[in-house]
Amino acid sequence: MSAIKLAIVGVGKIVHDQHLPAIAANPDYQLVASASRHNTVAGLPGFASIEAMLAAVPEIEAVSLCMPPQYRYQAAQVALAAGKHVFLEKPPGATLSEVADLEALAAAKxxxxxxxxxxxxxxxxxxxxAYLxxxxxxAMEVIWKEDVRQWHPNQExxxxxxxxxxxDPGINALSIVTEILPAGIFLNRATLEFPANRDAPIAAELHFQSADGMPVHAQFDWRQTGKQSWDIVLQTGGGEVRLSDGGARLWLNGVEQALAKEAEYPSLYQRFAELVRGGRCEVDLAPLRHVADAFMLGRRKEVEAFFD
Structure with a gap:
């Protein structure tokens, strides 16, 4: 089976850190081009726009869209309309409506x-x-706290x-929560802390519950210094379940479990290849829906200005 001819759109830090190594290690792909306003991928034709790239390299079969979410819809629409398979970095879009429209276009094409x-x-x-x-x-407690200056320097x-x-990091926690819980949850109340000089929050506290009343409390904060915290702790009838380091480590009743080696992005690209070969879509908006609910229901609290 021939390799999928893939292009990258939006060449930034995450592409160099994660996407390029995962693609290079997977024989299902042949990376053939990139499009980005400011950067290129060494050794590949680079273009300033996805339109120019698709016109110049018509053999492209699939694209990975890694630009900021505010700009992703237009690029995805162009790619899908041209009959290309599309991989959306998280979050998949700036709004739920955008992604729903893309899902319909993908089905039509x-x-x-x-x-x-x-x-x-x-x-x-x-x-x-499996344990849950x-x-x-x-009950569930989510603590996702990190230093924005370390992980997103100068990203306006x-x-x-x-x-x-x-x-942006908090949605990673919500993607795990919505994957592991055996039943859905919904937001009850939230407080979002906005720096006086910014349009997006620097911290958030969220209170969810399940249909049967199980509480879920989540704290997201970008002002953490020192040790970073990416933890999810659940109480169950069989004891405590703790996921730490963003899901890289697991404890059941205080006993750390042996796990496979971390391979998040290689697994993503393996999954994408399976979907392309099988002619299927996989569109899950649950994590983004919870974020949208937080912006809709959350109480706004202004805090001191933030300067990078």
Missing amino acids: GVTLFTSWHSRFAPAVQPAK ATHAPT WIWQAGGLGVF
Whole structure:
């Protein structure tokens, strides 16, 4: 079976850190071009726009869209209309309506649309999900705190409307939560902290519950210094379940479990290839829907200005 001819759109830090190594290690792909306003991929034809790239390299079969979410819809629409399969970095779009429209276009064109949630492929996620399927959770605490200056230096788009602010990492936690819980949850109340000079929040506190009343409390904060915190702790009838380091480690009743090696982005690209070969879409908006609910229902609190 011939390799899928793939192009990258939006060449930034995450592409160099994660996408390019995952693609290079996967024989299902041949990376043939890139499009980005400011950067290129060494050794490949580079273009300033997706339109120019698709016109010059018509053999492209699929594209990975890695630009900020505010600009993703237009690029995805162009690619799908041209009959290309589309991989969407998280979050899949700036709004729910955008992604719903793209899903309909992909179906009409008979091509794959994949909303990728890399944290769902962390090694602790599926073992935790299997445990919770037989040990009903009674409460959940999510603590997702990191230093924005370390992880998003000089990235102005992330502070703009549609950039999601602290929900850019927080949505990773929500992608795990919505994957491992045996039943859905919905938001009750929230407080979002906005720096006086920014359009996106720097911190958020969220209170959810399930249909049967199980509480879920989540704290997201971008002002953490020192040790970073990416933890999910559940109480169950069978004891405590703890996922740490963003889902890289798992404890069941205080005993750390042996897990597979971390391979989030290689797993994403393996999944995308399976979907393309099988002629299927995979569009899950649950994490983004919870973020939208937080912006809709959350109380706004202004805090001191933030300067990078």
